Amino acid sequence: FSSVATTVQRNPLFSSINSDDISYFKDILGDRGVVQDELALVAANTDWMHKYKGSSKLLLQPRSTEEVSQILKYCNSRSLAVVPQGGNTGLVGGSVPVFDEVIINLGSMNKILSFDKVSGILVCEAGCILENLITFLDIQGFIMPLDLGAKGSCQIGGNVSTNAGGLRLLRYGSLHGSVLGLEAVLANGTVLDMLGTLRKDNTGYDLKHLFIGSEGSLGIVTKVSILTPPKLSSVNTAFLACNDYASCQNLLLEAKKKLGEILSAFEFLDSDAMGLVLKHLDGVRNPLPPSVHNFYILIETTGSNESFDRENLEAFLLHSVESGLVTDGVLAQDINQASSFWHIREGLPEALMKAGAVYKYDLSLPLEKMYDLVEEMRAQLDPKAKVVAYGHLGDGNLHLNISAPEYDDKILAKIEPFVYEWTSKNRGSISAEHGLGLMKANKIHYSKSPETVQLMFSIKKLLDPNGILNPYKVLPSTLFS
Numbered sequence: 001f002s003s004v005a006t007t008v009q010r011n012p013l014f015s016s017i018n019s020d021d022i023s024y025f026k027d028i029l030g031d032r033g034v035v036q037d038e039l040a041l042v043a044a045n046t047d048w049m050h051k052y053k054g055s056s057k058l059l060l061q062p063r064s065t066e067e068v069s070q071i072l073k074y075c076n077s078r079s080l081a082v083v084p085q086g087g088n089t090g091l092v093g094g095s096v097p098v099f100d101e102v103i104i105n106l107g108s109m110n111k112i113l114s115f116d117k118v119s120g121i122l123v124c125e126a127g128c129i130l131e132n133l134i135t136f137l138d139i140q141g142f143i144m145p146l147d148l149g150a151k152g153s154c155q156i157g158g159n160v161s162t163n164a165g166g167l168r169l170l171r172y173g174s175l176h177g178s179v180l181g182l183e184a185v186l187a188n189g190t191v192l193d194m195l196g197t198l199r200k201d202n203t204g205y206d207l208k209h210l211f212i213g214s215e216g217s218l219g220i221v222t223k224v225s226i227l228t229p230p231k232l233s234s235v236n237t238a239f240l241a242c243n244d245y246a247s248c249q250n251l252l253l254e255a256k257k258k259l260g261e262i263l264s265a266f267e268f269l270d271s272d273a274m275g276l277v278l279k280h281l282d283g284v285r286n287p288l289p290p291s292v293h294n295f296y297i298l299i300e301t302t303g304s305n306e307s308f309d310r311e312n313l314e315a316f317l318l319h320s321v322e323s324g325l326v327t328d329g330v331l332a333q334d335i336n337q338a339s340s341f342w343h344i345r346e347g348l349p350e351a352l353m354k355a356g357a358v359y360k361y362d363l364s365l366p367l368e369k370m371y372d373l374v375e376e377m378r379a380q381l382d383p384k385a386k387v388v389a390y391g392h393l394g395d396g397n398l399h400l401n402i403s404a405p406e407y408d409d410k411i412l413a414k415i416e417p418f419v420y421e422w423t424s425k426n427r428g429s430i431s432a433e434h435g436l437g438l439m440k441a442n443k444i445h446y447s448k449s450p451e452t453v454q455l456m457f458s459i460k461k462l463l464d465p466n467g468i469l470n471p472y473k474v475l476p477s478t479l480f481s
């Protein structure tokens, strides 16, 4: 299927790349850091969903903060627009160019700079792949405070720039809490050293927060300092079935009460989501056969007392079955079974990709209303567009996905603005964790007041007066005309 057409116009104030620019970049980065190869450019111009496609002719791969600074200073003086890029796993069209913006990929800045075993503070370059950090920390007896299905490709700089939530936010909180410091480069090349390693620091405005979740629109993150928790010995995983959405909600409340301090994940998927995974992912089987259940819940506990934690979870499950909240369930007997449960949940984005075109909505909604939206959406669409729901129930985050054979404006017209209006009416957020990117830059008003958006624009103007950093993304295009 083809990518979606953009309705945005190229900003005529931006220059186009010429041969002098290429020579300049080769001078500072060497031949290796200046990529013009067609195949590499196709990949860097195309997002993970194959939904958004740019037409950039140049990919730069800096190896140091100084190189990032030189690139940006030059691009700013030449009015060359740029797209910061990490692992290119973003789901809102933020990580690829819209037109011919220069792509700056941080992948070559992948060094771990320090790790303090006493405090658990890790300092690394922005291009470190999340899974490599997880593996490094595992050997040290620690874990990353975030984990997501894209860990094999996404970079910590991309995670910070999207303020990625993921599978264990419920336990370890958002990156606004665990990121202790950052180094970022502004559009004019200024390097901001905010790479603190302190838990507490109230000296003035905490500017690092501006860069967490700003999707490359205010600066390029080059280094990150992050607080990592110790790895605990007892991890238990259960896969459960519920008859209705009300039971899922009550189960969450019970889990918070009874598993409180050891609860580390509470994820859900509905029967359409399960059907999709079983159909499209090889080797996956339903852990709770033979009947089809309406809802599935994945619960994980992490603690330090193996026998107590296991007994606690077993008692909780027994009680949930007896009280009728849970209709069936299985507790993982070993690590392989636990990963097979996680594979079902984490494999959903890939299963959707294999099924065809996908319209993705990442919403924060009041828990009690969340599934009403899914049902209303289903009633509104004809069956060839399948409504698939899953998400981080423990965080109030619904991933509403509409899977269709191909992108079709008639389907889109039934989804939007309905989904955004519904979310806004219920005081939800139109982006819980994926960001706004290109997809939702013009939709920000559904979740933020005009005064707030105006202040965001003033900050953007202050930090990036020529608007070269990730143009057409995050903020509405009308502000820039």
Ligand code: FAD
Binding pocket: 048, 083, 084, 085, 086, 087, 088, 089, 090, 091, 094, 095, 106, 126, 147, 148, 149, 150, 153, 154, 155, 156, 157, 158, 159, 160, 161, 162, 163, 164, 165, 166, 167, 215, 216, 217, 219, 220, 221, 222, 349, 350, 433, 434, 437, 470
């Ligand atoms: P990219 O996709 O390359 O970029 C994302 C944005 O950040 C872009 O706007 C880009 O310009 C900017 N950016 C990247 N690096 C930098 C930098 N160094 N400095 C400044 N700006 C930068 N998200 C979640 O929140 N929770 C999930 O559970 C989750 N699961 C996912 C599962 C799958 C299978 C996939 C494909 C995606 C998932 N995502 C999830 C979405 C995505 O946001 C994350 O994968 C990740 O945080 C993006 O990191 P990245 O390095 O790939 O960034």
Ligand code: MLT
Binding pocket: 149, 166, 345, 346, 348, 349, 362, 391, 392, 399
């Ligand atoms: C997830 O939780 O699986 C991710 O955010 C990706 C998605 O929404 O598909």
Ligand code: ZN
Binding pocket: 166, 391, 392, 399, 433
């Ligand atoms: Zn998610």
